[in-house]
Ligand SMILES: Cc1ncc(COP(=O)(O)O)c(C=O)c1O
């Protein structure tokens with residue numbers, strides 16, 4: 548059966564190792580080790596994208612374009628069973644609103660289009676990344692390839708943890724969430740309500756450098772847990788479902804009769820910008836946005852510009868940002884894990900990294916809130932990037948931002 552294989556498999560962007568689409572649990576490059584974690588599988592395109600199905604659920608609408616779907620079909624699952632499984636597992640996912648914001652357009656002096664992802668399952672785009680992992684797992688169960696449920700594992704204390712706990716709860720799958728000791732206890736109680744097992748991670752005397760929550764997460768994965776991660780190097784399938792947001796944005800813009808010129812996307816670990824860029828396509832210029840208090844992608848971009856093959860020199864290119872800080876506290880990842888895909892999407896579309904000042908981060912949050920969006924400072928950081936370069940926006944340009952991350956409290 549070759550129908551509906553729009554993803555042919557995976558290839559490591561670093562060492563070129565390939566993984567077949569029919570593989571169970573194709574999370575990580577086979578050559579990745581604890582000593583050499585600098586590998587990341589990227590999707591290899593297969594056949595043409597089928598036309599979107601007219602359905603409000605993006606996982607139904609774009610289902611046949613996804614890697615988990617190609618896996619299930621390659622293993623013999625029927626199209627109708629894929630649809631039925633999606634309706635069950637991804638119930639509740641929405642086509643989120645898209646429209647021109649008169650307030651933000653006045654402020655910037657050109658048409659600003661907003662994709663409002665704050666009403667998505669768990670309040671952000673993170674569930675889209677995780678859903679393609681969960682669908683792969685549930686398909687493997689249906690196909691008899693997975694007969695028990697190893698725990699899901701994630702290291703996060705933000706939107707990703709909330710989305711992971713929500714999806715695990717809905718599907719009755721056990722989950723361990725590795726969190727820093729400074730996590731807000733109110734957030735911990737929310738995770739408890741979803742039945743997540745939360746593990747505050749203190750630094751141990753014999754720990755190597757790095758985030759202790761990440762170290763414990765990786766230990767759990769080495770012990771058999773499933774990396775339910777929104778970072779491409781930890782789980783390549785997160786880069787799959789995130790594309791639904793880009794496809795949706797493109798289709799909504801077309802339906803509104805607008806040709807988007809530019810898109811500004813806030814970057815933490817980088818999976819979001821990578822997948823949206825892949826989904827929306829190179830015709831829309833993608834500028835990634837970080838805060839001045841944490842801008843490892845911009846620094847890496849400058850280093851990579853002087854190298855022939857930056858992907859083969861990960862360690863030289865992507866270096867941890869010392870002392871990350873910003874009001875946009877959800878994008879303080881000290882490394883942009885998905886930098887290779889981010890750079891690819893920017894290069895292909897003529898974009899570049901933008902570093903917003905802290906004043907712009909705060910101003911963007913105030914403007915977005917005043918314009919009626921219940922968004923966090925993290926989720927409006929793309930708008931801060933737009934403010935930063937507003938002088939270079941041509942009047943008449945149609946620019947888009949994605950507001951995501953519901954303001955809590
Ligand atoms: C609302 C929001 N926007 C953007 C991001 C950045 O996404 P990524 O880490 O995939 O770059 C995050 C990540 O935490 C987020 O919560």
Ligand SMILES: [Zn+2]
Pocket residue numbers: 559560561562563564576577578579585586587
């Ligand atoms: Zn590799």
